Amino acid sequence: MDTVELARLQFALTAGAHFLFVALTLGLATLVAVIQTRATLGGSPVHQGMTRFWGQLYIINYAMGIVTGLVMEFQLGLSWSGLTEFAGNAFGSALALETMIAFFVEATFLGLWIFGWNKLNRWAHLALIWVVTLTAYASAFWIMISNGFLQNPVGYRLDGGVLHLADFGAMIANPAALVAFGHVLSGAMVAGGFFMAGVSAYHLSRRTAEQDFFRKSLRLGLGLATPALMVTATFGGLGFETMQVTKLAAWSGDLAEAQAAMVAQHGPGDWLPPVSWVQWGGNGMMALFALMLLVAAPSALLMLFRPAVRGLRVWHWLLVAMIPVPFVTTLAGWIFREMGRQPWAVYGLLTTSEAMSPVSAGQMRFSVIAFTSVFAVLIVINYWLLARAAKAGPGAVALGDRPIETPAPVLTF
Amino acid sequence: MEIFVLAFFALGYLVLAGADIGVGMLLPYLGRTPGERRETIAAIAPFFLGNEVWLVVTAGVLAGLFPALEAELLHENYPLVVVLLLAWVVRDMGLWLRGRVPGRVWQAAWDGAIVAGSWGLALCWGALLSVVALGIQGPLLVLPALALTALFGTHGLAFAALRLRGVLRERAALLSGGAGELRTFALTAATLATVGALTGVRLEPVAGTSGALLVPVSLVMIPLLVAAQAWVWWTFRHRVTGPSYL
Numbered sequence: 022m023d024t025v026e027l028a029r030l031q032f033a034l035t036a037g038a039h040f041l042f043v044a045l046t047l048g049l050a051t052l053v054a055v056i057q058t059r060a061t062l063g064g065s066p067v068h069q070g071m072t073r074f075w076g077q078l079y080i081i082n083y084a085m086g087i088v089t090g091l092v093m094e095f096q097l098g099l100s101w102s103g104l105t106e107f108a109g110n111a112f113g114s115a116l117a118l119e120t121m122i123a124f125f126v127e128a129t130f131l132g133l134w135i136f137g138w139n140k141l142n143r144w145a146h147l148a149l150i151w152v153v154t155l156t157a158y159a160s161a162f163w164i165m166i167s168n169g170f171l172q173n174p175v176g177y178r179l180d181g182g183v184l185h186l187a188d189f190g191a192m193i194a195n196p197a198a199l200v201a202f203g204h205v206l207s208g209a210m211v212a213g214g215f216f217m218a219g220v221s222a223y224h225l226s227r228r229t230a231e232q233d234f235f236r237k238s239l240r241l242g243l244g245l246a247t248p249a250l251m252v253t254a255t256f257g258g259l260g261f262e263t264m265q266v267t268k269l270a271a272w273s274g275d276l277a278e279a280q281a282a283m284v285a286q287h288g289p290g291d292w293l294p295p296v297s298w299v300q301w302g303g304n305g306m307m308a309l310f311a312l313m314l315l316v317a318a319p320s321a322l323l324m325l326f327r328p329a330v331r332g333l334r335v336w337h338w339l340l341v342a343m344i345p346v347p348f349v350t351t352l353a354g355w356i357f358r359e360m361g362r363q364p365w366a367v368y369g370l371l372t373t374s375e376a377m378s379p380v381s382a383g384q385m386r387f388s389v390i391a392f393t394s395v396f397a398v399l400i401v402i403n404y405w406l407l408a409r410a411a412k413a414g415p416g417a418v419a420l421g422d423r424p425i426e427t428p429a430p431v432l433t434f
Numbered sequence: 435m436e437i438f439v440l441a442f443f444a445l446g447y448l449v450l451a452g453a454d455i456g457v458g459m460l461l462p463y464l465g466r467t468p469g470e471r472r473e474t475i476a477a478i479a480p481f482f483l484g485n486e487v488w489l490v491v492t493a494g495v496l497a498g499l500f501p502a503l504e505a506e507l508l509h510e511n512y513p514l515v516v517v518l519l520l521a522w523v524v525r526d527m528g529l530w531l532r533g534r535v536p537g538r539v540w541q542a543a544w545d546g547a548i549v550a551g552s553w554g555l556a557l558c559w560g561a562l563l564s565v566v567a568l569g570i571q572g573p574l575l576v577l578p579a580l581a582l583t584a585l586f587g588t589h590g591l592a593f594a595a596l597r598l599r600g601v602l603r604e605r606a607a608l609l610s611g612g613a614g615e616l617r618t619f620a621l622t623a624a625t626l627a628t629v630g631a632l633t634g635v636r637l638e639p640v641a642g643t644s645g646a647l648l649v650p651v652s653l654v655m656i657p658l659l660v661a662a663q664a665w666v667w668w669t670f671r672h673r674v675t676g677p678s679y680l
Contacts, residue, residue: 084530088523091486094493095519099512102505109501110642117498117648120491121655129484129662135679136480137669185643378509388516395520399527406534419533419679 025374027385028100031392033359035093037352038396042086044351047161047206048213049079050154052241061147067234073422074415075217075238080135081410085403087128092392094120100385104366104376111177111184112170112367115192119163127156138421161209162202169198171367172358173263184370197263201358204256207249208354211313212347214246218320219344220411225330226337231415236331239340240324246347247321250314257310257354265368267292268361271299287369294363302357309350316343436499436641439652441634443495447488448559448630449589449623454478454485455559456590458525458552459583461545464594464605468538469677471545475529476678477597480670482529484663486522498648503639511562518558525551533680556586567633582629589622599673 022030053076060068094116098105105113133141134149141149170177176191177184186192221239229235261269270279271294283292316339323329323336362368366376410417457464457478465471496504508515528547532540560582564575594606595615610618 081530081534084526087483088526091490091493092519092523094490094497095508095515097497098493098504098508099515100509102509105497105501105505109497109504110644113497113499113501113504113642114644114647115498117494117644118651120487120494121652121659124494125487125491125659126662128487128490129659129666132480132483133666133669138679140669186647189647378505378512380509380512384512384516387513391516391520395523399523402531406531410534 024380024382024385025377027382027389028377029373031100031385031389032093032096034393035089035096035396036359037355038400039086039089039093040351040355041348041400042082042089043161044205044209044212044348045082045216046079046086047157047209048211048216048245049075049082050150050157050213051210052213052217052245053079054150054154056241057147057150061143067237070231070234070415070418071238073418073420074234077410077418077420078220078407080420081403081407083131085399088399089396092396099388100378100380101366101376102378104371106183107371107376108170108174108177108184108367111174111186111192112167114186114189115163115167115170119160119167123156123160123163127153127160130156135420158206161206165202165205166193166195166198169195169201171365172201172265172362173197174367174370179370184367200256200259200263204253204260204354207252207256208347208351210249211246211253212351214242214244214249215313215317215340215343215347217242218246219340219342222337222340223412224414226334226341229414232331234415236327239330243317243320243324246313247317250310250317254310254314257306265361267294268299268357271296271361272303272357274300292364294361298356298360302353302355302360305353306350306357309346309353313343313346313350316340435649436645437634437639439649439656440492440495440499440639441631442656443488443492444634445627445630447485447492448626450481450488451485452586452589452626453593453619453623454482454590455525455552455555456586456588456592457594458529458548458590459556459587460590460594461549461552464598464602468541470602471541472533472677472680473674474594474598474602475532475548475680476674476676477594479529479678479680480666482526484666486526495648495652498644499641500639501642503637507566507637511565514558514562514565518555518562521551521554521558523551525555527551529680553583556583559586563629563633567629567636569636585622585625585629589619589626592619592622595619597674599675603673 053072056068056075057072059065060072097116130149131153134146134153137146137149170192173195174184175195176186176188178187179185192198218239219242221235221242224231224235225239266279267283270276274296276293276296280291280293284290320336320340323333329336364372364374366373457474461471461474465474493504496507524547528544528549528551532544532548534540557579560579561575563582564570564578568578570578588609591606591609592615595603595610596619598606607615613621
């Protein structure tokens with residue numbers, strides 16, 4: 022593999038790993054915020070237990086999202102300095118706004134939410150999780166504005182060989198960004214909903230003593246995932262309206278016309294994305310959507326019948342088996358979107374090989390191997406921990422266990 | 435104006451995260467038993483997440499306001515930045531994971547990750563600041579890098595002396611001599627900020643063209659961000675009295 026391909030592999034693996042965790046973060050944050058609202062308003066111990074249990078899983082998952090995300094942020098300058106030099110004045114603004122308006126607040130308040138448990142006023146504590154959730158959405162919004170700019174650059178001015186931001190309004194009104202934001206956010210709700218439903222189904226299949234706890238959770242998970250699936254599909258359909266001609270051509274297999282048009286515009290060269298990646302990504306995403314709909318729609322009916330929720334084991338196992346499906350679908354969708362943008366880094370303006378930093382093949386090999394092996398180990402450990410905490414159930418949750426910084430009772434003899 | 439936005443977040447990172455990095459470096463010295471180590475971690479636990487985001491914003495500000503500088507700074511120091519990121523990842527994971535499974539081996543391994551990651555971060559920052567500020571490469575780089583690493587450690591001790599109690603507090607006060615805890619911390623913080631500022635001067639950053647948008651946004655956001663962090667500082671203003679969530 023040459024250096025550009027190594028750099029692409031490195032970014033793809035980091036971004037892919039990041040999004041596995043981000044999708045669940047966005048979905049679970051929403052669910053935890055809703056549950057904590059009910060717990061704060063009603064004061065029921067079941068809802069309080071649910072807040073702690075799902076909150077614990079949310080935090081295990083969140084930590085991995087942060088570390089992959091920060092490596093991704095730095096990779097833009099490390100391996101793609103051609104991109105930052107050429108387009109930084111335009112799409113870099115969205116990245117800066119993401120860190121300043123969204124992520125800084127999200128991380129600060131998440132820390133306060135975790136460590137301030139039982140220490141802060143309960144309404145303040147509730148407000149924190151809502152701010153964390155809304156800033157997570159805002160974070161996704163600004164990232165999709167940056168990504169949308171790369172997919173469909175608008176609102177820029179080309180001057181002195183580099184891009185400048187000419188029309189901020191146009192940049193944030195970019196349909197390629199807004200539609201994708203809706204798609205990504207609702208897709209994350211699907212992932213969070215199926216996760217909650219699947220973990221609850223696991224406990225119900227084991228005849229858990231916490232019937233009320235997991236029945237409520239299962240209904241909440243499916244109650245979010247089912248409508249979110251429809252919203253995701255609607256935004257996905259709209260996405261085809263804003264799609265590059267070359268991506269559409271690669272997906273439909275009707276290539277000649279798009280290639281001819283690109284040659285006329287940009288001169289001789291291969292201007293088409295890798296067809297099999299685009300087709301597998303796009304078709305895989307849609308096939309898995311159909312599978313999820315096939316499971317979610319009847320499940321949304323079944324969950325209304327208490328005996329089924331309590332005892333229909335086949336259904337429980339099906340829901341457990343469905344937990345990974347939204348994540349695979351999400352990755353397929355990203356492969357479709359990002360492979361379909363090739364060979365461009367900024368569509369129509371800067372190619373991926375032009376976007377590359379002048380780093381040596383040896384340096385790139387070192388970082389690919391180092392990041393990939395460290396993240397591979399950490400992902401395995403974190404998924405194991407997530408499964409372990411999910412299986413252990415509400416009895417073993419450390420989050421909000423006792424007032425933080427209050428010593429454990431000392432045994433006296 | 436752009437340069438002040440960059441300096442604000444970069445220096446904020448050095449002073450705030452520098453303290454929790456230093457505590458991580460000296461974890462084996464401060465905490466001799468598993469219980470003591472957990473209490474030492476509780477000194478930084480509520481802060482580290484809010485501290486490291488200052489660097490995330492610094493990188494965001496670089497990307498938005500100084501895209502040419504960001505590209506140059508990062509890819510020209512490629513191996514150093516890669517190791518810095520790996521150290522950061524390993525250290526964060528140590529902090530998050532150490533308490534997830536009971537058992538001495540598990541906790542000792544992740545405490546090791548915290549210590550190694552903190553040393554890695556301090557050494558990489560020391561080297562990176564030295565490369566930029568002094569323009570030196572090669573073996574001679576080790577000297578200023580080690581001096582700055584020692585500064586991170588001292589700053590961490592000063593912070594730990596403010597946060598811990600009893601024997602842990604006494605250990606942390608090792609280098610303070612007769613000076614008050616707050617004054618020692620102010621001194622190490624000011625030294626780190628000065629090193630950062632001098633390095634920044636040597637960079638001669640040239641701003642890009644997004645200032646008209648990003649500078650006003652920054653000026654509105656900065657007071658809000660400081661207020662959010664101040665809420666954290668106020669909530670955890672008392673000395674640590676026992677283990678935290680981590």
